[in-house]
Amino acid sequence: xxxxxxxxxxxxxxxxxxxxxxxxxxxxxxxxxxxxxxxxxxxxxxxxxxxxxxxxxxxxxxxxxxxxxxxxxxxxxxxxxxxxxxxxxxxxxxxxxxxxxxxxxxxxxxxxxxxxxxxxxxxxxxxxxxxxxxxxxxxxxxxxxxxxxxxxxxxxxxxxxxxxxxxxxxxxxxxxxxxxxxxxxxxxxxxxxxxxxxxxxxxxxxxxxxxxxxxxxxxxxxxxxxxxxxxxxxxxxxxxxxxxxxxxxxxxxxxxxxxxxxxxxxxxxxxxxxxxxxxxxxxxxxxxxx
DNA sequence: TGCCCCCTGCAG
DNA sequence: CTGCAGGGGGCA
Numbered sequence: 001x002x003x004x005x006x007x008x009x010x011x012x013x014x015x016x017x018x019x020x021x022x023x024x025x026x027x028x029x030x031x032x033x034x035x036x037x038x039x040x041x042x043x044x045x046x047x048x049x050x051x052x053x054x055x056x057x058x059x060x061x062x063x064x065x066x067x068x069x070x071x072x073x074x075x076x077x078x079x080x081x082x083x084x085x086x087x088x089x090x091x092x093x094x095x096x097x098x099x100x101x102x103x104x105x106x107x108x109x110x111x112x113x114x115x116x117x118x119x120x121x122x123x124x125x126x127x128x129x130x131x132x133x134x135x136x137x138x139x140x141x142x143x144x145x146x147x148x149x150x151x152x153x154x155x156x157x158x159x160x161x162x163x164x165x166x167x168x169x170x171x172x173x174x175x176x177x178x179x180x181x182x183x184x185x186x187x188x189x190x191x192x193x194x195x196x197x198x199x200x201x202x203x204x205x206x207x208x209x210x211x212x213x214x215x216x217x218x219x220x221x222x223x224x225x226x227x228x229x230x231x232x233x234x235x236x237x238x239x240x241x242x243x244x245x246x247x248x249x250x251x252x253x254x255x256x257x258x259x260x261x262x263x264x265x266x267x268x269x270x271x272x273x274x275x276x277x278x279x280x281x282x283x284x285x286x287x288x289x290x
Numbered sequence: 291t292g293c294c295c296c297c298t299g300c301a302g
Numbered sequence: 303c304t305g306c307a308g309g310g311g312g313c314a
Contacts, residue, residue, distance in 0.1 A: 122297045186308050
């Protein structure tokens, strides 16, 4: 579930606490795809924590655990004295629960006495262990485009990437990690709203002005999300509470039927590429400008 | 490119 | 009961 802002926030939050910790033991109370591989990291010192698209790299001198939280994954760090508790990922009741809880799939214990919990109610999250020097190969295999937070994610780049996706909608193109790695369903909807572009528009039909606005919309959406420490990350209660918080924070996502903050028109929800898609029918027109 | 699947929980 | 959930891979 977490998108770029959540994963980035989580990595920044945990990095200073995890780096230099020695991995001492682990438990898997429930299955985690690839989780057993963590056995190979026993005794290893963590040298880095990085984000790549929506992936998290937990690095040791020789290897990297590559973790994807998918839709429902969470990471929670608890210090040895139990007084520091840092959480990120999917907002939900299990994020604030006593740990381990019913969704806990992996516990990593460090020599210091602190520990890291991975919760995932749906068993979609997965982990793989790769040699440290094969990270470039992984990036190549995934064919990720330039990170949207990097200076390489320019209008010129996006123009070319979108022109390659001529037969798809702009919404689907944004969800394509080879085009915009890290962008997810919320960021896509929010960015398109800021840019005033209808999500069902053909990706190759956008003109230069629209692509410029889209690049700006993506940057603004990501920046706002990271500044917040992860979109709507403050909502960790019931589905209903989370939804309410999302409606406070987002412009269109989760706001079906509510008034557009710019023009007052009710926000609509359609399905594109199998994903719920939210937009303002007045501010985001279906047809090209000319 | 579109569909289906992976899995669980919650709300209408 | 059905639909829905901030993801992604495999399939024809």
